[in-house]
Amino acid sequence: MTKVLIATDKPFAPVAVNGIREIVEAQGYELVLLEKYASQDELIAAVADVDAMIIRSDKATKEVIEAAKKLKVIVRAGAGYDNIDLAACTAHNVVAMNTPGQNSNAVAELAFGMMVYMARNFFNGKSGSELKGKKIGIHAYGNVGQNVGRIARGFGMEVYAFDPFMTDEQIKNAGATPVHSAEEMYKMCQYVSLHIPATEQTKKSINYDLLKNMPKGAVLVNTARKEVIDEEGLAKLMEERADFHYITDIAPDCDCFSKFEGRFFATPKKMGAQTEEANVNAGLAAAHQIVNFIEKGDEKFRVNK
Structure with missing residues (x-):
């Protein structure tokens, strides 16, 4: 079964998580959550057997990508993607995407x-x-x-x-x-x-x-x-x-x-995308992009070579 991980140190709003779950599970995929994790080691452990991953401002480092042996696609729920090691994604045949315009x-x-x-x-x-x-x-x-x-x-x-x-x-x-x-x-x-x-x-x-x-x-x-x-x-x-x-x-x-x-x-912390609407929009867009990539090979929002 295709496994999709939501890895968010700053979690999505519950309504966004529920929407992502509906999209993912409608395809017969399994959804797993890693929220408010305390260390990068927890993230590295969580990616070991996932096929797809949704992150926000979380660091998808070379070590994270290398640990994700089955990973096919990672989507940054947001516009910026400098928190993803794109070279590592390319080296390991992982498609990296963002969700432009949602926030x-x-x-x-x-x-x-x-x-x-x-x-x-x-x-x-x-x-x-x-x-x-x-x-x-x-x-x-x-x-x-x-x-x-x-x-x-x-x-x-x-x-x-x-x-x-x-x-x-x-x-x-x-x-x-x-x-x-x-x-x-x-x-x-x-x-x-x-x-x-x-x-x-x-x-x-x-x-x-x-x-x-x-x-x-x-x-x-x-x-x-x-x-x-x-x-x-x-x-x-x-x-x-x-x-x-x-x-x-x-x-x-x-x-x-x-x-x-x-x-x-x-601001006390980065708050640009911290609205309920943006939270939901970006999360749902990320889920749809994962499904479209896995089911149809759609790479429209790919950001790595």
């Missing part, structure tokens, strides 16, 4: 929740500012970025986007004004929202030289990955510019940002 609205709404929170001085009773009429630059204009653009237009903001993998026409059709370099966009936009993945090319690419030319009252919004930020450079800039703000869904490694009171905010 995009949730992440975009969080970005705006943080922007409003910052613009209104953390609701401390003091006069703040409005988002209407401000320029927002969206760095990477995929599913999440386009949802940010949609909400920004509702706020009456001017929406610009930089994405080297999209044509001007695609960006325009998705409701933004295309910008042809990151440098150009950062110079013109008071708000910049990050949606780039953490790759060898992007890690620490959001650095002092890029950020220093942002307009007065600049606000950098990060719901992507902390690895894309050059924390040392950003901290230096915030020391030099009392008007620069940083809001993030990923707490920095450096604790130096806590001293920038009133200009820095980080």
Whole structure:
């Protein structure tokens, strides 16, 4: 019998687990759960005899993939997949997938929740500012970025986007004004929202030289990955510019940002996809993708070579 493992240190909502179970068991598969596990060793032990696996932010390391002797497919319930060792998956003939778009609205709404929170001085009773009429630059204009653009237009903001993998026409059709370099966009936009993945090319690419030319009252919004930020450079800039703000869904490694009171905010843990709707959407999508792959060989959302 085909065995599907849900391995989630941060568990799905019960309604999502029940939905996944219905999809999996309707095909005659067995579903097993590993939730709130205490160590990577528990995960390694759990994968020994599974054919498929669904994870969230859990680390599917080389050791995990090597221990999963029967594994055919692993699905990250979410957009980012840098928590999966793709090379190990390819080496062991495992198809790795993500579920793009399923949590995009949730992440975009969080970005705006943080922007409003910052613009209104953390609701401390003091006069703040409005988002209407401000320029927002969206760095990477995929599913999440386009949802940010949609909400920004509702706020009456001017929406610009930089994405080297999209044509001007695609960006325009998705409701933004295309910008042809990151440098150009950062110079013109008071708000910049990050949606780039953490790759060898992007890690620490959001650095002092890029950020220093942002307009007065600049606000950098990060719901992507902390690895894309050059924390040392950003901290230096915030020391030099009392008007620069940083809001993030990923707490920095450096604790130096806590001293920038009133200009820095980080959620206690990554919360972009932490809505009931996104939780359910991503989980059910992952289950459907596993079934479609096993039954039909469908690799539509494959992310490894």
